Amino acid sequence: MKSRLSSSTEDYLKTIYAFTEWQDTPITPSQLAARLGVANSSVSEMVRKLKDLGLVDHRPYGAVRLTEEGQRVALTMVRRHRLLETFLVTELGYGWDEVHVEAELLEHAVSDLFVERLDAKLGRPSHDPHGDPIPTGSGHVPRIEAHRLDELDPGHEGTITRISDENPELLRYLAGERIELGTDLTVVRRKPFGGPLVIRLGHGEAARDFDVAVEVGDAVWVHSDRTHPGCTLEQTDTTD
Incomplete structure (x- = not known):
């Protein structure tokens, strides 16, 4: 234009x-x-x-x-x-x-x-x-391979690579829980009867379990070297 x-x-x-x-x-x-x-x-x-x-x-x-x-x-x-x-x-x-x-x-x-x-x-x-x-x-657009947290199966390991910025209150909540870009996690299980997803944050003695609310699962994206049928953002090129 x-x-x-x-x-x-x-x-x-x-x-x-x-x-x-x-x-x-x-x-x-x-x-x-x-x-x-x-x-x-x-x-x-x-x-x-x-x-x-x-x-x-x-x-x-x-x-x-x-x-x-x-x-x-x-x-x-x-x-x-x-x-x-x-x-x-x-x-x-x-x-x-x-x-x-x-x-x-x-x-x-x-x-x-x-x-x-x-x-x-x-x-x-x-x-x-x-x-x-x-x-x-x-x-x-740099190519990102990441999967939405609520799509991952138990046993999946990865690193948080993207967190949606649509809800500032959610960002403040995650910061208070020390959940940020670069945080390592493992999907532990999903609680029965429609319960939340349980993830383990970190490794070793410092690891802690965390119940993932629906909005958190929708907002957090995880990168992993392991193959998973999630979403891949392909690179885009445009010319002037």
């Missing part, structure tokens, strides 16, 4: 991308409305505009998918957002539960030059404070 898109348009594209980043099912207009906290009628109008701009593909009553150009713009915004989150945590001392809203505000205001300088200043990080991959300036 030659002209700068509106902040609202950029937010829509970023939200569509984020919905499918860790799973394959495309987003519907009603799901998009729920994620953005707007009326279905507002989403319908914006989706029509995005389609006219060549940024999404959409048919009546169908899902919304990014076009190649829409994907490029979305990755640009994701890159901005995650670099800003990284900067706020590593350079300004923000907690990982505080940065999402700040980055949402800043990502629309900074220039492309600022983003490139920020990337260099930070040492070109590959992941943000929550473990999400940071796209490069060329649109390449």
Whole structure:
């Protein structure tokens, strides 16, 4: 796109991308409305505009998918957002539960030059404070092999490599339980009659068992060298 898109348009594209980043099912207009906290009628109008701009593909009553150009713009915004989150945590001392809203505000205001300088200043990080991959300036997304915790079987061993930042309260709770990126765990068992998943955190005498609530199991992603039929995030390349 030659002209700068509106902040609202950029937010829509970023939200569509984020919905499918860790799973394959495309987003519907009603799901998009729920994620953005707007009326279905507002989403319908914006989706029509995005389609006219060549940024999404959409048919009546169908899902919304990014076009190649829409994907490029979305990755640009994701890159901005995650670099800003990284900067706020590593350079300004923000907690990982505080940065999402700040980055949402800043990502629309900074220039492309600022983003490139920020990337260099930070040492070109590959992941943000929550473990999400940071796209490069060329649109390449680092490949992550990770599986959602609630999908793992007893006996599975791995390391926490990503924690969703959708819920700041959950991030604060996990921090209080010393559950963070890089934490080693083993899936012990699932308690009967629909009970929680039990995991063991750490190794040796310092190991401790932890009951995983549903929301925690949905938010935590684990990397392991062992093969498991979970989700793999493939790399993405776009060209200008």
